[in-house]
Amino acid sequence: MSLRHALLALLDAGPMTGYELAKHFDQSADRVWHAPHPQIYTELRTMEGAGLVVAEEQPRGPKARAVKRAYRLTEDGARELRRWVAEEETPAPLRDTAYLKATYFEYAAPETVRRQFERHRAHHLEQLHRWERHVAQLRARDTELLRRRLSLAPEAAHDAIVAYKVHVYEGMAARARVEIDWADRGVELVDKLTTP
Amino acid sequence: MSLRHALLALLDAGPMTGYELAKHFDQSADRVWHAPHPQIYTELRTMEGAGLVVAEEQPRGPKARAVKRAYRLTEDGARELRRWVAEEETPAPLRDTAYLKATYFEYAAPETVRRQFERHRAHHLEQLHRWERHVAQLRARDTELLRRRLSLAPEAAHDAIVAYKVHVYEGMAARARVEIDWADRGVELVDKLTTP
DNA sequence: TGTTACATGTAAGTCGTTACATGATTAC
DNA sequence: GTAATCATGTAACGACTTACATGTAACA
Numbered sequence A, B: 001m002s003l004r005h006a007l008l009a010l011l012d013a014g015p016m017t018g019y020e021l022a023k024h025f026d027q028s029a030d031r032v033w034h035a036p037h038p039q040i041y042t043e044l045r046t047m048e049g050a051g052l053v054v055a056e057e058q059p060r061g062p063k064a065r066a067v068k069r070a071y072r073l074t075e076d077g078a079r080e081l082r083r084w085v086a087e088e089e090t091p092a093p094l095r096d097t098a099y100l101k102a103t104y105f106e107y108a109a110p111e112t113v114r115r116q117f118e119r120h121r122a123h124h125l126e127q128l129h130r131w132e133r134h135v136a137q138l139r140a141r142d143t144e145l146l147r148r149r150l151s152l153a154p155e156a157a158h159d160a161i162v163a164y165k166v167h168v169y170e171g172m173a174a175r176a177r178v179e180i181d182w183a184d185r186g187v188e189l190v191d192k193l194t195t196p
Numbered sequence C: 001t002g003t004t005a006c007a008t009g010t011a012a013g014t015c016g017t018t019a020c021a022t023g024a025t026t027a028c
Numbered sequence D: 001g002t003a004a005t006c007a008t009g010t011a012a013c014g015a016c017t018t019a020c021a022t023g024t025a026a027c028a
Helices: A002-011 A018-026 A037-049 A075-086 A097-102 A110-139 A144-152 A155-194 B002-011 B018-026 B037-049 B075-086 B097-102 B110-139 B144-152 B155-194
Strands: A053-060 A066-073 B053-060 B066-073
Touching (some): A002 A037, A002 A053, A002 A075, A002 B097, A037 A053, A037 A066, A066 A075, A097 A110, A097 B002, A110 A155, A144 A155, A155 B097, A155 B155, B002 B018, B002 B053, B002 B075, B018 B037, B018 B066, B037 B053, B066 B075, B110 B155, B144 B155
Antiparallel strands (some): A053 A066, B053 B066
């Protein structure tokens, strides 16, 4: 049930609409959680029912023929977020298609295997750049969300807030580097196996 | 739909019962995929209906008052496995509770955060040992499944079969090391933040 | 006038988890 | 006899995906 907590966490920086939240899960650099928009809208409604968030309907545009719903945390929502952060995680069960598939690469043609390693590499290189950019922005305290969050917290807490986020995204970067390295050694392996 | 392919892959080494397959997903070292037994039994029935596997009912014990169903791949099943291996994977969407939570560690007490990093470390250290043991066993060609698989394959293919598996589990070990390192730096960070 | 971005949803289906349920066999 | 392991399932629920659906607003 972590989508709920991902949403609570984003909303703790200030009110947002479902649409804005969905953008964070889809496109922004600070996404360690993914969710498609239908799941977000329904979860927000459920959370509203559970009293974790409240929605304020806002008019859109000058003619105001449409409304948008901006959600903000309630006391209960803020408490639930803090409770969850302190709670110990049980490690997630392992499910990795790329590695599962690679276990049986002997069934595929060498060019196919090589292409798959190269795609794997390209994907994680892109991710790496994304994480590195984000770490730089966090250090500069130059992201929208972080600025909002810092403005709500006492000065003394700022360093910790920034440091934990930097630590997370540096961790993501380190992970990406491992994947790139794995793919590189994969390509080398294909070469070694084809030219004996 | 990768449970299906994980099952096809295991069955390609020879017939197995649902119970044996479930053990591989739960307990054995060579699990890059997890699934609980109800899902396995139902998926096997579905796959049987789709003609990817056939079941042979075998008597259990001398009195044979119970039966077990050993599944083996059909031609279609083996073909589907090979098709899937050659198919390019789209990268899985990111969903990581540990990292998501760590992003908001400023909300928890330092001892709580420290405990969480230590648990993270302990978990991945255990995993690391598991992967390392498995790599050693694969190199020695000393796992039940590998022996069965090699016995079905031509001598010339043996090196590739072993090499890809070694590569996967070395990759898993490398991942575990990154997590351990991340947790270590996490503990250091807590210390730094608490003793200024 | 048409395209892109904003904004919110429903519905159907698949995949995964958890609890419940049953019974046989093996080893002590 | 009793506990552990073998062996197979059903049922209910929760999480996630995909397709469909609708309309507004901003901009060129």
